[in-house]
Every structure is written in C-alpha cells, then in structure tokens.
Amino acid sequence: MSDEAPHLLTEEDGGILIATLNRPEKLNAITPQMMALFETALHHFRDTPELKVMLIRASGRYFCSGADLRSGGSVAPQRSGSGIRENHRLRLNGMHRIYDEMEHIEKPIVVAHHAMCVGGGLEMSLSCDFRLAARSASYAFPEGKFGVLPASNGVSRLARIIGTHWTRYLIMANLPASAAKAEIMGLVHEVYPDETFAEDAMNFCRHLAKQNGEQMGTAKIAIELAHDVGLAQARNVERMANSVLMLNPDYLAGMERYVQGIGGKGKA
Structure with a gap:
C-alpha cells in the first residue's frame, strides 16, 4: 500500500463541510481514489442535516489539472462509438453519476478556485451552485488540443451557464480565460484578491449557511425547472414552490417578526 496522502481531505467548520483536493505534487489531477473519496464526502453532506454548505x-x-490519464479511470473499454459513449456515461471515475448527484442535492455547493482550473476539474465545478475565483485563477478545456470535446459537463452544463456565445470561445476556439474574463462570461460569481481569497470564500459559505434551508433547496429545484420550460410554466413553478414555502412555520414566524419590527421600530 502506498504511503501517499489521501487524494481528498475533509473537515467540518460549523455547518460547512470542506473537501480539499490533495494531490498538489500532481497538480490535483483527478484519480479514482479522489472521486471515490469525494462521492463519500458528498453523501455525508447530503445525509447530515447539520451540514448546510459544502465547499470544494x-x-x-x-x-485541478483535469483527469490523471495514467490512473486508469478514463480508459475506454473498446474502440467503438457505442463503447466510448457507454464509457462516458458509466465510467470515467463515476463523474456523470457524481455530478448529477451534486445538482440534485437540495443544499448549496460552493467551489473556490485559487489557481488554474482545467478539464475535469472545471467540469466538476460546473455542477456546483456557486463558483468563486481568486484573481490569479484561470480556466481552460485542453480537450480540443486532442481533437475531442469535454464530454462530462464541458459542453452540456457549460452552455447552460454561460450560453453558446462564450461556450464557443472555450470549446471551439480552445482559448483560456482569466478570472476577470470568467466573471464577464458568468462562469464565476465573484473574484476576490489572492491575499484574502481563503477567508473570503469561507465568509461566503458562512453567509449561505445562515440562509433558510427550505428556501435554498426549493430555489435550487425551481431555478432549474424555470430555465427548462416556457415563461407561463415557469410562473407555475414559482407559484407551486411558494405554495409550499408559505406554509412553512419558519416563514410564518419570520413574517410575524418582520411585521412587528416595522410596527414597533419603524424599520425591519
């Protein structure tokens, strides 16, 4: 058994589960061990009510430099179109299954990019709810250099997030993006100074952890549904979601406090 450190480390800070990619000497290239540990951490986050936010x-x-091509997790079982398609769907270190689960969990998942993020690391990040960047971070999909596409979120999820305009830039033109350009694209939500990045990312997660969990989970589902249907049905999604949330005792108690605050102090 190798003395190599675990490829992923986890810790808890209050209601925040922190998962740290831990192969710095290999540029955090993704391995089967890393993804197995990540899936275990993800399920722990999902199944533990006290955990409110996950930070990657x-x-x-x-x-992350993408998949570790020497680890064996990305090898196609056969040289046929159907075999390659099945390899993408069922193997590749379980990426498709794991990324789907990230999107389905009704809690926020945040990723913090302190440096270069490419390939499979960027594809993982696309299934997170929030992407934060340090000023020195940058982004790219190297798959185009090999004449293929990033096929585990790199087209499907990317186009949903930044639109076809910028997806062409990253995929067809095969050009990298700085953190500043990524913010313009809509790929990342915030760009922070390198010097304060770690604490800024934690403060963002602490802010999320204070939000109403039912509202957050419902919003995660409603936003995806509203994106996929026409305007009339999207409004139905809003109404359906609020018809549940407005029966929540937390909402009723919160509204009562708000009204009393306005009446008693002249402000909320």
Whole structure:
C-alpha cells in the first residue's frame, strides 16, 4: 500500500463541510481514489442535516489539472462509438453519476478556485451552485488540443451557464480565460484578491449557511425547472414552490417578526 496522502481531505467548520483536493505534487489531477473519496464526502453532506454548505477547494499551485490519464479511470473499454459513449456515461471515475448527484442535492455547493482550473476539474465545478475565483485563477478545456470535446459537463452544463456565445470561445476556439474574463462570461460569481481569497470564500459559505434551508433547496429545484420550460410554466413553478414555502412555520414566524419590527421600530 502506498504511503501517499489521501487524494481528498475533509473537515467540518460549523455547518460547512470542506473537501480539499490533495494531490498538489500532481497538480490535483483527478484519480479514482479522489472521486471515490469525494462521492463519500458528498453523501455525508447530503445525509447530515447539520451540514448546510459544502465547499470544494484545493491545495498547491493548481486547483485541478483535469483527469490523471495514467490512473486508469478514463480508459475506454473498446474502440467503438457505442463503447466510448457507454464509457462516458458509466465510467470515467463515476463523474456523470457524481455530478448529477451534486445538482440534485437540495443544499448549496460552493467551489473556490485559487489557481488554474482545467478539464475535469472545471467540469466538476460546473455542477456546483456557486463558483468563486481568486484573481490569479484561470480556466481552460485542453480537450480540443486532442481533437475531442469535454464530454462530462464541458459542453452540456457549460452552455447552460454561460450560453453558446462564450461556450464557443472555450470549446471551439480552445482559448483560456482569466478570472476577470470568467466573471464577464458568468462562469464565476465573484473574484476576490489572492491575499484574502481563503477567508473570503469561507465568509461566503458562512453567509449561505445562515440562509433558510427550505428556501435554498426549493430555489435550487425551481431555478432549474424555470430555465427548462416556457415563461407561463415557469410562473407555475414559482407559484407551486411558494405554495409550499408559505406554509412553512419558519416563514410564518419570520413574517410575524418582520411585521412587528416595522410596527414597533419603524424599520425591519
């Protein structure tokens, strides 16, 4: 058994589960071990009510350099179109299954890019609810150099997030993006100074952890549904979601406090 450190480390800070990619000497290239540990952490986050937010971060000079092509997790079982398609769907270190679960969990998942994030690391990040970047972070999909597509979120999820305009830039033009450009694209939500990035990311997660859990989970589902249907049905999604949330005792108690605050102090 190798003395190599675990490829993923986890810790808890209040209601925040922190998962850290931990192969700095290999630029945090994704391995079967890393994804297995990540899936275990993800399920722990999902199944533990006290955990409100999951933060994904990394150590070293890269956030992630993509899949470790020497680890065996990305090898196609056969040289046929159907075999390759099945390999993408069922193998690749379980990425498709794991990324789907990230999107289905009704809690916020945040990823913090302190440095370069490419390939499979960026595809993982696309299934997170929030993407934060340090100023020195940058993004790219190297698959185009090999004449293929990033096929585990790199087209499907990317186009949903930043639209076809910028997806062409990253995929067809095969050009990298700085953190500043990624913010313009809508790929990341916030860009923070390198010097304060770690604490800024934690403060963002602490803010999320204070939000109403029922509202957050319902919003995660409603936003995806509203994106996929026409305007009339999207409004129905809003109404259906609020018809549940407005019966929540938390909402009723919160509204009562708000009204009393306005009446008693002249402000909320």
